[in-house]
Amino acid sequence: MYRLGLIGAGRIGIIHGLNAVAHPKAQLVALTDADPVAADSLAARTGAAVRTTEEIIASPDIDAILICSPTDTHSDLIEQSARAGKAIFCEKPIDLSVERAARAVAVAEEAKVPLMIAFQRRFDPHLSTLQRQLRDGVIGQTEIITIMSRDPAPPPVSYIKRSGGLYRDAMIHDFDEARFLLGEEPVEVFALGSCMVDPAIGEAGDVDTAAVLLRTASGAICQISVSRRATYGHDQRVEVLGSKGLLRTGNIHETTVEHASSSGFLQAPVLNFFLERYAAAYKIELDAFLEHLEKGTSPTPTGYDGLMALRIADAATKSRETGLPVRVQA
Known part of the structure; x- marks a missing residue:
């Protein structure tokens, strides 16, 4: 059972949050959103706790982070999650700047944590x-x-x-x-x-x-x-x-x-x-991410795919x- 933390409870966060709750190998432990109403609403639907972003990334009871927040937060969240040793599933794009995105991918590689970019197609x-x-x-x-x-x-x-x-x-x-x-x-x-x-x-x-x-x-x-x-x-x-x-x-x-x-x-x-x-596709995508974690293999699409x-x-x-x-x- 993989314990997940969700950052972002907008429309794509709702999709991934509900898919996580329905997945037999996943547990949605906690979620957060800049809008407290959105966070509380999704928490009520999933049974997940509402925590701050910092708490989710630092939580020892969370194995992987689902990043579904606005694009301009992705790179920072990838780096923070990687340094905390968490597996990372990040919505596209990594960043609007290739240079900034490349630095985030490099941090994940240096930390040797799985990083999957969510190109659901x-x-x-x-x-x-x-x-x-x-x-x-x-x-x-x-x-x-x-x-x-x-x-x-x-x-x-x-x-x-x-x-x-x-x-x-x-x-x-x-x-x-x-x-x-x-x-x-x-x-x-x-x-x-x-x-x-x-x-x-x-x-x-x-x-x-x-x-x-x-x-x-x-x-x-x-x-x-x-x-x-x-x-x-x-x-x-x-x-x-x-x-x-x-x-x-x-x-x-x-x-x-x-x-x-x-x-x-x-x-x-x-x-x-x-x-x-x-x-x-969204259901199969999350299943693929969890399967890679289970097998210890590198998930795709990779950070390089996101950069290209x-x-x-x-x-x-x-x-x-x-x-x-x-x-x-x-």
Whole structure:
């Protein structure tokens, strides 16, 4: 039984907290949040004690820390948890600064504690099956990957202002997904971005509609399109063209029922929120983290994976600003 402490009781903290309570090998011992109401509410749902961040990290009755707080706290919390000898599960991104994130990862490595970065898409049953088939050579050599990732609606502008921008915030998942599927590092990035959804997002210095091209040393290409608006739901599709065929995953609908008539075919809407779309992935992700702790193996995605996704995001941001392709820092 692994005793967990949760830092952050917002929407992603709630997901991980409830999954921890339901897991047969986990016990959610304590949690905290900057908002006492949020902390008390989740504590009532889970039976966990409410403690301060410092108490949770120092507690001898806690084996691992789940970091689900705002991004600008992640690096400090990774370092504090590592120095306390705790295993660490941290939400993405590690930090908005690659340099700061690298220092945090180095502290965890020096302390020899497990560090897992929460890119939940890797654990989605559909995407992980596709990735396994790619590695097994089912469609031969990968040539072009197309990733479509579109939210039903943009977050509040107050969130946009502290998010680090679309490439570091929303698209960081797509950059990790691209690395996961390509099986090799992108070496060059070209990015475009526009403000097509909400003028306030542009006034905040960000974009809400973007396309990015990644190229690897072997010549494989990944094209990613992202939007803060998809009126039909949370659009998450992947297509991989290989030398021997094609693999793809589609959207998840509310039901599998189809109605056919003389007017055509009708389907239920796609799932409207990422927490619903990736509900299974979040459970499998936590299970994978605990399994690594049990076996004493290094969890993935690693701190390096978190750094590489952030480096690609930085390159995309620079490319959009300059209008030129940008090399990815290795």
